[in-house]
Amino acid sequence: MLQRLEHLLGIEDLTREQITFILDQAKPFQEFQRHPLKKLATLRGKTVAIAFFESSTRTRISFTTAAARLGADTMNLQAESSSLKKGESLLDTVRTLEAMRPDGIVIRHSSSGAPEFIARRLGMPVVNAGDGTHEHPTQALLDALTIRDRKGKLEGWNLTILGDILHSRVARSNIHLLSKFGVRITLCGPAMWVPRELETLAPNIRRVARVEEALDGADAIIALRVQTERLHEPALAAEEYILRYQLTPQRLKLARPDALVLHPGPMIRGLEIDDAVADGPQSCVLEQVTNGLAIRMALLYHLVGGAPVEPPADKPQAKE
Amino acid sequence: MLLIKNGRVLDPASKTDATQDVLLDGGRIAKTGVNLAAPDAEVFDASGMIVAPGFVDLHCHLREPGQELSETIETGTRAAARGGFTAVCCMPNTQPVNDNASITRGIVERAAAAGGVRVWPIGAASIGSKGEALAEIAAMKDAGIVAVSDDGKPVATARLMRQVMDYCNTLGLPVIDHCEDPSLFAGGVMREGPRSIRLGLKGIPAESESICAGRDVEIAALTRSRLHIAHMSTTAALEHVRLAKRIGLRVTCEVTPHHFTLCDEDVRYDTNYKMNPPLASRADVSALIVGIADGNVDAIATDHAPHHPASKDVEFDRAPFGIIGFETAIALTLGELVHPGKISLMRMVELFTTGPARVLGIERKIAAGEPADITIFSTHHPWTYHAVESPSKSRNSPFDGRTFQGAPMATVVNGHVVYRREQTAAA
Numbered sequence: 001m002l003q004r005l006e007h008l009l010g011i012e013d014l015t016r017e018q019i020t021f022i023l024d025q026a027k028p029f030q031e032f033q034r035h036p037l038k039k040l041a042t043l044r045g046k047t048v049a050i051a052f053f054e055s056s057t058r059t060r061i062s063f064t065t066a067a068a069r070l071g072a073d074t075m076n077l078q079a080e081s082s083s084l085k086k087g088e089s090l091l092d093t094v095r096t097l098e099a100m101r102p103d104g105i106v107i108r109h110s111s112s113g114a115p116e117f118i119a120r121r122l123g124m125p126v127v128n129a130g131d132g133t134h135e136h137p138t139q140a141l142l143d144a145l146t147i148r149d150r151k152g153k154l155e156g157w158n159l160t161i162l163g164d165i166l167h168s169r170v171a172r173s174n175i176h177l178l179s180k181f182g183v184r185i186t187l188c189g190p191a192m193w194v195p196r197e198l199e200t201l202a203p204n205i206r207r208v209a210r211v212e213e214a215l216d217g218a219d220a221i222i223a224l225r226v227q228t229e230r231l232h233e234p235a236l237a238a239e240e241y242i243l244r245y246q247l248t249p250q251r252l253k254l255a256r257p258d259a260l261v262l263h264p265g266p267m268i269r270g271l272e273i274d275d276a277v278a279d280g281p282q283s284c285v286l287e288q289v290t291n292g293l294a295i296r297m298a299l300l301y302h303l304v305g306g307a308p309v310e311p312p313a314d315k316p317q318a319k320e
Numbered sequence: 321m322l323l324i325k326n327g328r329v330l331d332p333a334s335k336t337d338a339t340q341d342v343l344l345d346g347g348r349i350a351k352t353g354v355n356l357a358a359p360d361a362e363v364f365d366a367s368g369m370i371v372a373p374g375f376v377d378l379h380c381h382l383r384e385p386g387q388e389l390s391e392t393i394e395t396g397t398r399a400a401a402r403g404g405f406t407a408v409c410c411m412p413n414t415q416p417v418n419d420n421a422s423i424t425r426g427i428v429e430r431a432a433a434a435g436g437v438r439v440w441p442i443g444a445a446s447i448g449s450k451g452e453a454l455a456e457i458a459a460m461k462d463a464g465i466v467a468v469s470d471d472g473k474p475v476a477t478a479r480l481m482r483q484v485m486d487y488c489n490t491l492g493l494p495v496i497d498h499c500e501d502p503s504l505f506a507g508g509v510m511r512e513g514p515r516s517i518r519l520g521l522k523g524i525p526a527e528s529e530s531i532c533a534g535r536d537v538e539i540a541a542l543t544r545s546r547l548h549i550a551h552m553s554t555t556a557a558l559e560h561v562r563l564a565k566r567i568g569l570r571v572t573c574e575v576t577p578h579h580f581t582l583c584d585e586d587v588r589y590d591t592n593y594k595m596n597p598p599l600a601s602r603a604d605v606s607a608l609i610v611g612i613a614d615g616n617v618d619a620i621a622t623d624h625a626p627h628h629p630a631s632k633d634v635e636f637d638r639a640p641f642g643i644i645g646f647e648t649a650i651a652l653t654l655g656e657l658v659h660p661g662k663i664s665l666m667r668m669v670e671l672f673t674t675g676p677a678r679v680l681g682i683e684r685k686i687a688a689g690e691p692a693d694i695t696i697f698s699t700h701h702p703w704t705y706h707a708v709e710s711p712s713k714s715r716n717s718p719f720d721g722r723t724f725q726g727a728p729m730a731t732v733v734n735g736h737v738v739y740r741r742e743q744t745a746a747a
Binding site for chain 2: 012089090091109111112113114116117131132133134135166169172195197198200201
């Protein structure tokens with residue numbers, strides 16, 4: 001029996017069956033993106049709160065659009081326009097949103113564990129849209145959908161992740177997801193961003209120092225963004241990173257000829273990835289964006305639309 | 321007069337382990353012996369219980385003055401009494417910092433007014449604990465401090481530590497250091513390791529503590545002074561202490577109950593698992609327990625660190641460090657160390673009495689003429705800890721809801737029973 005999801009807080013605790021179920025659910029929504037009229041009535045009357053406590057453009061637009069195309073209304077909260085700057089706690093902020101009776105909340109936050117923290121206290125589905133350096137589950141799901149579409153299956157491939165793995169929630173979610181399908185994962189980047197402990201996250205993970213060795217035989221490559229805003233360590237000179245780790249056409253030739261190139265965006269061309277690779281035939285970057293909509297529609301449909309929502313707390317009083 | 325009858329008296333100083341009566345009179349221990357008679361005395365039946373010298377906690381935060389939302393001297397000492405402590409040493413990181421005699425006197429007066437557990441303040445080593453100029457240590461000593469520390473952070477530099485130790489040596493005060501290298505600590509929120517990587521929480525390497533402990537041991541050697549390492553949590557720091565003791569330096573250390581009970585693998589997104597130093601690796605926990613058993617660890621101290629509920633009910637990386645610990649210290653020591661046979665009951669009593677007393681340069685024993693401070697506890701009394709029932713103003717404990725075998729049964733300070741456990745059928 002498939003365990004129904006209550007929240008989507010991370011990939012780590014999902015089963016392979018749950019992941020496959022979400023990817024399968026996304027299928028019709030992928031096709032739907034090609035329709036001339038992109039509006040369903042599935043979630044009409046539902047409201048999704050989209051609370052971003054950390055700056056983001058693409059993920060926020062993706063979730064907002066996914067909700068809109070399902071017919072749901074959205075309540076948008078952005079950190080810079082919220083009362084957080086006036087000193088209100090996260091808990092008070094989300095409780096205020098809850099009091100407006102949304103049917104689910106999508107949260108992005110710079111603190112690892114913030115979605116779990118609010119999920120324990122709110123009576124509605126919580127979707128993690130990226131928390132600190134912990135997880136970014138919808139990104140891993142859309143990456144998996146992209147790989148599965150292009151290569152026909154997930155099982156058994158060799159994946160290489162390049163860049164700042166330590167500070168990457170995208171890397172963690174992808175590692176958790178793909179390792180559940182027997183993908184062999186190679187991590188490569190400057191040593192201070194690829195600590196030994198990463199190998200304990202899942203089976204079949206190895207760290208490789210040289211990018212040439214890391215790319216050898218890869219079936220898919222995820223080039224991570226160099227996240228200058230999340231660095232706690234002294235930053236590496238950009239020239240050093242380019243010299244040793246940039247994904248260039250020459251280096252890409254070391255991978256399988258049909259290797260996929262993924263990037264979670266936003267890309268910094270000329271830093272972690274060369275123009276020719278970003279725009280080349282192996283690049284899946286724009287497909288990832290479209291698949292992100294499909295994954296997020298499938299999730300909102302499942303989490304917000306699926307079961308009847310608990311009656312509001314004031315209902316019993318009304319009876320009396 | 322109070323007559324404590326038929327308890328098993330455990331007194332490390334005299335190596336006594338025998339069923340005896342203890343008669344207290346006028347704030348002093350009058351006499352000990354079998355079948356003592358004192359017709360006028362109130363009687364406490366300690367049958368089946370351990371009667372020990374009054375327990376001393378070397379490390380706590382009572383938050384007064386300045387953070388009374390989290391704790392006051394009155395609420396904190398009531399919690400300490402419930403935990404079986406007869407004296408507690410409160411760290412100077414109040415607001416303002418206890419770095420001068422008037423603040424010390426204020427703490428002493430508030431404690432006297434509370435009238436329960438003894439409060440022995442620890443003074444700041446530097447003004448405002450800022451790591452620059454020396455605090456008014458001699459004046460604070462006259463006002464009642466028993467040690468100095470810039471706890472909450474380390475004594476900032478080796479040079480300042482040298483000055484503090486040299487100066488405190490002449491005053492006969494131990495220097496207590498919170499060992500941490502700020503550049504390695506660097507905004508971390510839990511111990512660096514597989515668990516911090518998995519949770520995406522910024523890690524603090526173990527070396528943050530041991531590098532500072534190594535520095536302090538070297539300065540203690542240079543100055544021939546008394547050094548006490550607070551809440552020690554790593555194997556490497558313990559090795560520094562071990563070496564220091566072997567070569568005859570006057571170096572001591574303490575370990576908290578949470579550091580020998582929990583490890584970094586227990587950390588989850590619950591801010592009651594966030595403390596400084598952070599919960600250590602499983603290997604470090606084993607090493608600490610070896611050190612506790614073999615005598616290299618001198619004392620168990622709680623690092624009781626109350627934070628009012630709203631301040632802890634936040635994102636993990638935004639929460640303050642620390643947990644409350646008075647009321648669970650005895651039960652955790654019994655449950656984690658004594659019951660599994662890792663240390664003897666006598667060793668446990670040492671770690672709460674003669675151990676901390678030696679750190680402070682005082683005595684702690686059950687003998688005629690000594691202060692009438694007695695801790696009475698049960699090794700088997702079953703109970704469940706509910707933080708909500710604590711007299712403390714704070715609730716931040718990872719042990720909330722835990723069931724224990726063994727508990728403090730009564731706390732006697734200066735001849736007065738300041739706490740007595742209700743023995744109901746429900747217990």
